[in-house]
Amino acid sequence: MQPAPTPTPEAADIDRPDIWIVVPAYNEGERLARTLSSIVRDGWRVVVVDDGSRDGTAAVAREFPVWLLRHCINCGQGASLQTGIDFALQQGADVIVTFDADGQHSAEEITRLTEPVLRGEADVCLGSRFLGASENLPASRWLILKLGVLFTRFVSQIRVTDTHNGLRALSRRAAERIRITQNRMAHASEILEEIRQHRLKHVEVPVTIRYTEETLAKGQSSWNAVCISGQMLLGKMMR
Amino acid sequence: MKLFQWVVLPILLLLVVLELVALVRGRERRRFVAMRLLVWTVAAVAVGLPDTTSSVARMLGIGRGTDLVVYLFLLAFIATSFFFYSRYTLLQRQITELVRREAIREAEQGRQSASNPGGGQSTSGLS
Numbered sequence: 001m002q003p004a005p006t007p008t009p010e011a012a013d014i015d016r017p018d019i020w021i022v023v024p025a026y027n028e029g030e031r032l033a034r035t036l037s038s039i040v041r042d043g044w045r046v047v048v049v050d051d052g053s054r055d056g057t058a059a060v061a062r063e064f065p066v067w068l069l070r071h072c073i074n075c076g077q078g079a080s081l082q083t084g085i086d087f088a089l090q091q092g093a094d095v096i097v098t099f100d101a102d103g104q105h106s107a108e109e110i111t112r113l114t115e116p117v118l119r120g121e122a123d124v125c126l127g128s129r130f131l132g133a134s135e136n137l138p139a140s141r142w143l144i145l146k147l148g149v150l151f152t153r154f155v156s157q158i159r160v161t162d163t164h165n166g167l168r169a170l171s172r173r174a175a176e177r178i179r180i181t182q183n184r185m186a187h188a189s190e191i192l193e194e195i196r197q198h199r200l201k202h203v204e205v206p207v208t209i210r211y212t213e214e215t216l217a218k219g220q221s222s223w224n225a226v227c228i229s230g231q232m233l234l235g236k237m238m239r
Numbered sequence: 240m241k242l243f244q245w246v247v248l249p250i251l252l253l254l255v256v257l258e259l260v261a262l263v264r265g266r267e268r269r270r271f272v273a274m275r276l277l278v279w280t281v282a283a284v285a286v287g288l289p290d291t292t293s294s295v296a297r298m299l300g301i302g303r304g305t306d307l308v309v310y311l312f313l314l315a316f317i318a319t320s321f322f323f324y325s326r327y328t329l330l331q332r333q334i335t336e337l338v339r340r341e342a343i344r345e346a347e348q349g350r351q352s353a354s355n356p357g358g359g360q361s362t363s364g365l366s
Contacts, residue, residue, distance in 0.1 A: 049342070065351045069342040075335050083339045087346060183335055234324065 017118055020093040021046045021110065022084030023066075024077050025101035029056040036064045038107040039099065047087050048101070049080040078187025082180040089175055096175045100166035109207050113169045116203050123174040123200035126160060127167035132206030141211070144225045148189075151229055156193045160204060164188045167207050174200045185224070186232035244286055251283040 021044045025032050032048070039046055046066040050058045052074035061068045069083055081098055088096045095114050099105055109127070116122040129137070130149075145164060152163040168191070170178065178194040180187045195202050240248075258276040261267055285292050285308065292304030301307050 062347070062349045064349045066349045068347050068349055070345065070347075071338045071342050073334075073338060075338055079335045079339065082335075083342050086339065087343050090343070181332060183331060235328070 017094040018092055019044055019095045019097065019110075019114055020088035020091070021097045021099050022081060022088060023048045023099050023101050024051060024080030024084060025049065025053065025057050025061070026051040026074060026077070026080070027053045027055045027057060028101040029053070029060050031103045032057055032060045032101050033063070035099075035101050035103045035105075036061065036066060039110070040064050040066065042107055042110065044097075044110065045088075045091075045093075047084045049084045051075060051077070051080040076183035076187075077185060078180045078190070079183040081187065085170070085175050085178075085180075089172065093175070094172050096170045096172075098166060098168050098170075104209050104211065105167045106208055106210070109167065109205075110169075113167065113205050113207070116205070117169045117171045121201070122203040123171045124195055124202040125169040126162070126202060126204045127165045127207035128160070128162035128204040129165060129207060129209040130161040131204055132208050134209045134211065136211040137209070138211070148225060148229075152189050152192055155232070156189055156196060158192045158196045160192065160202075162204070163192060165207070165209070174198075182232065182235050184231060185228045186235060189232050190235070247286050248283060251279055251286065254279040255283060 021039055023032075023035065023039070023046060025048055028035075036046065036048070046064070048057075048061040048064075048066050048068050050061060050068060050070045052071045058068060058070055067087065069087055071080065071083065084098075085096055095117050097110055097113060099107075099110070105127070113125050113127060116125045130145075134142075145162070148163050149161065153159060165188075174195070177198040177200065178191055180190055180194075182190040194200075255276065258272055258279060261272045262269065262276065285304075289304060292307055294304075296302060296304045296307035299307065301310065
């Protein structure tokens with residue numbers, strides 16, 4: 001007698017929602033390995049978007065079971081996110097999580113972040129360090145981030161506690177509607193505006209952001225914050 | 240005539256003649272040639288007969304001819320800045336779209352295919 005066919009892993013996966021993690025990376029060769037090993041361990045589908053890096057970012061990504069997309073020139077984080085989202089949608093993603101490459105997010109929080117979306121309670125789930133915790137957040141950065149929140153409340157008319165957090169989960173429906181055109185850093189505010197415009201349901205979930213010397217060195221300076229606000233306003237005018 | 244006029248007027252007149260020739264030959268787009276022709280002619284008039292700008296300025300209630308010229312330049316500068324910024328934004332978006340398509344078309348998989356959604360080494364382009 002033939003034994004009953006055991007279900008193949010693919011068949012068992014049919015009902016499991018397809019969750020994709022989009023990791024935009026620019027010159028993150030040193031930190032990307034740590035970030036990827038933490039996500040890959042949890043078995044997520046991962047797409048790394050190498051945004052025209054000049055270091056070994058692509059080589060590092062190739063060492064992991066991830067998809068690698070390469071921008072031939074540097075286009076900015078907003079553009080990289082959109083590329084990763086387009087690809088994930090094309091591959092049939094049900095939920096898309098955006099995750100920074102520099103190791104400031106924690107992979108354990110992905111599950112918690114996707115839950116409201118999977119339960120259908122929200123189209124977009126935004127991570128908030130101000131509801132959660134920030135390790136080693138300097139006072140100056142705190143002030144800039146808070147100003148960013150106020151600025152967004154005023155300009156984009158959306159009430160959130162943390163506007164510039166790279167950790168978010170989008171439902172397929174939301175990912176199909178949100179279109180990032182701000183290539184550089186102003187995309188964070190743009191995503192929020194798109195959420196408001198398309199009337200997508202959003203919730204905030206507390207997350208922990210780990211600041212290290214390296215991430216702070218590479219992160220946005222206070223002066224950049226001013227430039228980003230300018231870019232965002234100009235971008236609104238030029239639409 | 241002042242020295243300045245002796246130097247600048249011949250140059251402007253030469254430019255006017257060159258533009259007229261270009262207009263007759265019709266190799267370049269006429270709109271651009273006509274626009275340049277207009278600019279050189281107005282400049283030649285303003286340099287050759289400085290009183291004309293002053294009288295136009297007085298007519299508009301601005302005061303001095305120099306002020307009129309400054310105002311016009313300022314307006315033209317702002318208008319061109321906006322124009323070029325919007326062109327720049329458009330170009331940037333188009334370039335990004337090209338880069339994106341190429342990136343997705345050339346998608347590659349890293350070591351060990353733990354996730355194999357596409358079932359191949361590379362996927363087809365954007366659908």
